[in-house]
Amino acid sequence: MEQVWQDIEHLLIHKDRVITEIAGNGSGPAIAFCAGLHGNEPSGVIALKNVFAYLHRHNIPVNGRLLAFIGNRNALHHKSRYAQEDLNRMWTAANIRKLHNSGFKEQELNPEAVEMIEIDQLLQGFINHLNGQERYFVDLHTTSSPSVPFAAIDKQPQSYDFALQLPIPFVANLDDFLKGTLMHYLDHIKFRALVFEAGMHDDPASVQKHEAIIWLVLGMSGAIEEGLIPNYKGCFTLLQGLSDHPHKVFKILHRHHVADNRKFAMLPGFVNFQVVEQGMPLAIDHGKEVIAPYSGHIFMPLYQEQGADGFFIISRVDSH
Ligand SMILES: [Zn+2]
Structure with a gap:
């Protein structure tokens, strides 16, 4: 670096x-x-x-x-x-x-x-x-x-x-x-x-x-x-x-907005495009557990101090 x-x-x-x-x-x-x-x-x-x-x-x-x-x-x-x-x-x-x-x-x-x-x-x-x-x-x-x-x-x-x-x-x-x-x-x-x-x-x-x-x-x-x-x-x-999904199209279903970075933490170990199930705990925000509102793939989990996008849930559009 x-x-x-x-x-x-x-x-x-x-x-x-x-x-x-x-x-x-x-x-x-x-x-x-x-x-x-x-x-x-x-x-x-x-x-x-x-x-x-x-x-x-x-x-x-x-x-x-x-x-x-x-x-x-x-x-x-x-x-x-x-x-x-x-x-x-x-x-x-x-x-x-x-x-x-x-x-x-x-x-x-x-x-x-x-x-x-x-x-x-x-x-x-x-x-x-x-x-x-x-x-x-x-x-x-x-x-x-x-x-x-x-x-x-x-x-x-x-x-x-x-x-x-x-x-x-x-x-x-x-x-x-x-x-x-x-x-x-x-x-x-x-x-x-x-x-x-x-x-x-x-x-x-x-x-x-x-x-x-x-x-x-x-x-x-x-x-x-x-x-x-x-x-x-x-x-x-x-x-x-490097990818399991070359040439594949996804759409964003959900964005978790972070109002205060000091109050938000992703749970450890999530990687981009990892499959998640509805209801799975993903993060802690203001002391409360944040669960996946949909099944899909987690996208851009926030593991740094600055930024208002906590994570996204995405899903495949062209599922064939
Ligand atoms: Zn950037």
Whole structure:
């Protein structure tokens, strides 16, 4: 873990938000990659650095336009999830109106609002260069407990088709339960958009999984010729091999909201996608046992101090 943090240190010292921007050639896709939208998740930043360093070193031709950027630079610098507000819950209709029309009031300009304004300017600049080519957005995250790699999307059909191509399970209705994700904002301006969760924050293997998804997206979208990608097949099998449910679709049935992190604790030992039965005790909240309201799979159990999502219950949509 220490090495991971050392590797991003110079990016932060130089105050760069953009890891790389490649104008490319041809009519290929426009792809924006984000990492570190949560400041305690350095893995995606390292993976983007590694992949794009490889592209530069080997002079690999890019068909289309690529952008890779850091989300919450300030929080990443402090190795914390966020300073005052979760930057991945702020992209609401009200805030987007402020970004594009009315502006933020002085007292609203907390560290995350400042990050948000900069990211939006960067994205608007990226979008201004596009003329009708396919748009992709991949937001790289990690989880507080060990997990198989998976994706989450909103309900837009273009994003559904995109996620289905990847050898991982995905949740297809995140927007019903989480408001204001950056993915949601881009999904609604016609990007094929997904959140990719590689695994645990501190696990060096999360960097490998992030690199694998970046290469897969670059290859599948046609931005980079598959033959020029180092071990393209290996990237596919790495992700596919880690999951019992590759290419399978889940929907969220239930979200347990956490009002006060000090009063909430998951019971130990739950792992992502584990089967749970209705009535099974899952957590303690305000001194009371929280039981599973439905049978299904537990999803994103919260084993860290910050965050308002205690756990989700999900179930397979395509049960055949
Ligand atoms: Zn995250």
